[in-house]
Amino acid sequence: MSEKFLSLKKIEKRFPIPGKDDYVAVTDVNLEIKENEIISIIGHSGCGKSTLLNMISGLDAQTEGNIVLEGKEVQGPGPDRAVVFQNHSLLPWLSVYENIEMAVKKVMPELNAAELRQRVETYISMVNLDHAKDKAPGEISGGMKQRVGIARALSITPKVLLMDEPFGALDSLTRANLQEHLMRIQQKVKNTVIIITHDIDEAVLLSDRVIMMTNGPDATIGEVLEVNLQRPRNRVELQHDPEYIRCREAILSFLYEKFAKDDE
């Protein structure tokens, strides 16, 4: 396990405002992420957590600072940093199978037809969607769509999996179901994952470390919390686990005492 798998150094993001000083969304973010580590970034809305993720994915460029992945500076988006978008972003004119196939085909052009099919089907099975592989995104539920989004992101074996509030748009039962899926898959594929969330239980349940962001403007990392819980984790048993309770309380106190937001 490399100690310096992905590092963020002195990241700052400013947005120009005509006739005024720049709006500083995020400033002085320093973070080292280990390989196969699962990190949650939590904070109130407007704390720049999505901005931070977009800079790691390369969809948005930082104003200052460097993002280095395995010794290489991140320049623009690429398949080594797959993104699971909040609104799934499946292409509606393609079937579930075709959505994943399109990604694999592009990233791994060396695969022959049989290998390609094999690979796509493996990842469809991983999210238990074999029965829906020929369905169009419009014909399946929101939770299923998000599972396809996860399968698509994982199918190209990214170095880092970036998830931007992946379950934010789902109801709480579906969300729990997807969290289970994600944990189970993670046990199998061992990936470095960064999850943006505003859900405290989700952050504790899924992560090895929780990064807590202060409020914007000038948002930065406020506290970093280590979650020392064994895997696999069981959400029911965890409810009475002292470590789980300690972690929850630490995040709660950060979000609602130290950095409470009045207008929420």
Place this chain on the structure above:
Amino acid sequence: MNKELLKKIFLPLIVLVLIIQVWTGIASVVEDFPTPSDTYVAAFGGINADGDEITGVLSDPFYVENQDVKGLFWQVMESLKRVFAGFSLAILVGVPFGLMLGMSKSAQYAFDPFIQIFKPISPLAWLPLLLFIFQDIDMTAISTIFITSIWPIIINTALGVKSVSEDYMNVAKVLRFTAFEKIVQIILPVSVPFIFAGMRLSLGIAWLVIVAAEMLTGGIGIGFWIWDEYNNLNYHNIIIGIIIVGLVGYFLDLIMGKISDYFDYTKKGRA
């Protein structure tokens, strides 16, 4: 048979009877205006009001006497040929042009004012100019249809490109799609329903315009035929021509609608 279907069949029949009543009324007021039964005989043959036995214009729509004297079927075919020639050219030019306008802000700024000015010009206003350029009836009719059809195709294609959501483009960026892959795999599939909506609109207008254009250019075609029948004082044939123009237009729209539904992913539960 359910009630809804009965209504769908019988209500139009009632309206048809009303239309024939009004028509008969007009025929009794306007001198020489053909009655519905006169028109029917003129179309399908039989004994006319003067007691003469005649063959109708629709009894043998396929006859060919010479280059200029042909049955109604061939008149309609000539018009359709011109419409499809001009319409196809408009698609070939309009779709790539629309894609460019949709993708490039600069192209949009450069061309938009001219599109807005050219769009409301009646295609028939171009006709004398085109006749002067080509000195040829067919070329004039086809290029008139081209100018008619191209605007909705350009505008709708550009609109389709603009409707591509940022999310899809982000997917393309993460996968490092080339510009060509972005067009083929993202932009075109999103735009296709818009492009077909534009084509359907264009084809409808093209069919409206060809009739008028042929009246001006003369020679052959359903528009010229109607005008010719006016000059020959065959007023009943004008009405027959009008009904044929309507029916052909209706079927064109029906077919185009089916084709556009086929290519529209949102109509397949894939939204």
